[in-house]
Amino acid sequence: MKKKVTPQVIPIILPTPYQVGDVVIYLIVDEQVVLIDTGPPTEEALAALRRQLQDQGLQLSDLDAVLVTHHHPDHLGLAPVIAQETGLKIGLHPLELYSQHQETGEPYHIFPDWGLPPGFAQKMEKQFRAMTRMKEPLDPSMVASLTDRQVIDTGTYQxxxxxxxxxxxxxxxxxxxAEKWLISGDFLLEKFMPNPMSFQMGDQRIATLPLYFESLRCLSKMDITTVFPGHGRAFPYSRTFIGNILEHYRKRSIEILQILQIIDKGTTFEVAQRLYPRGFEREAFLVLSKVLGCLDLLERQGIVVKDHDWAYHIDPEADAVFMADFLPMIP
Structure with a gap:
């Protein structure tokens, strides 16, 4: 039986090769020792993880569980190594396992909704591969599925x-x-604006930004005092963060409407180039995901219409006053 310890959440900061910079994963030290997220698939990150575990008098073999917020490689990348070394299964939502294998298996499907010009799709796929590359995909046999409202009992923490x-x-x-803390992965960040990523399931594209807003509504009902994010330091929670996110996407959507008023109609690609002229190609996947998300919102509100050639235009019957304040806010 393990000795009684003072439960705590310990941030572990790991370097990444990605533009976002360092990732923060978390060590839960209680009667059970749990690692939340693993860091990127690099030798530098693995060495940094081992050093910071040693600072706590621990090593990978002392872990009782490993849980992961989502499948992006800065959060999931070391999971295969940790699973092989410890014999633990990695706690992960089934949709994240699906996403990881979709992105690391067959050539990634570039969404036709983006309206990419000839030749750009290949460049996009190369960029996307660099963003999502895993040295070793996580085998399904290494995974224990996580479900909504499942409770992980670490001794003191539930x-x-x-x-x-x-x-x-x-x-x-x-x-x-009880402690009112939240480990948020990339869902809620203090210094970065979360970016819902485009997602394809079979032949169907999922509108992720409207889904994200629904999740924010659920989050707004939770009693939270402290957020431990996947990037940056822990910060005190305020519903102001949700309002700031909604306002950000409202402003981007209005800017998109202004662009469509000028060019009459345009594809996601054409709108994104005008909305983000600087650095568009460097972060094309993220930019296109954000613009497509805003267009999904506008389309759901009946403000824009998508043509058969994947170009969008403003519905001439849309209320111009309503257009300026279309975004449903959280009460």
Whole structure:
């Protein structure tokens, strides 16, 4: 039986090769020792993880569980190594396992909704591969499925798994209701604007930004005091963060409407180039995902219409006053 310890959440900061910079994963030290997220698939990150575990008098073999918020490689990348070394199964939502294998298996399907010009799709696929590359995909046999409202008992903490799709389809958060802290992955960040990523399931594209807004509504009803994000330091929670996210996407959507008023109609690609003229090609996947998400919102509100050639135009019957304040806010 393990000795009684003072339960705590310990941030572990790991370097990544990605533009976002360092990732923060979390060590839950309680009667059970749990790692939440693993870091990117690099030797540098693995060495940094081992060093910071040693600082706590621990090593990978002392872990009782490994849980992951979502499948992006800065959060999931070391999972195969940890699973092989410890014999533990990796706690992950089933949709994230699906997403990981979709992105690392067959050539990634570039969404026709983007309206990419000839030749650009190949460039996009190369960029996307660089973003999502895993040295070793996580085998399904290494995974224990996480479900919404499942409770992880670490001794003192009773950590609830909350499935909040948006940034990715199977993104989960870890919430401790007594202590009122939340480990948010990339769903809620203090210094970065979360970006719902385009997602394809078979032949169907899922509108992820509207899903993200629904998840934000659920989040707004939770009693939270502290957020432990996947990037940056822990910060005190305020519903102001939700309002700021909604306002950000409202402004982007209005800017998109202004662009469509000028060019009459345009594809996601054409609108994105005008909305983000600087650095568009460097972050094309993220930019296109954001613009397509805003167009999904506008289309659902009946403000824009998509043609058969994947071009969007403003519905001439849309109320111009309503257009300026279309975004449903959280009460």
């Amino acid at each position: 950590i609830a798994v909350r499935h909040f799709p948006g940034h990715t389809m199977g993104h989960v958060l870890f919430y401790e209701p």
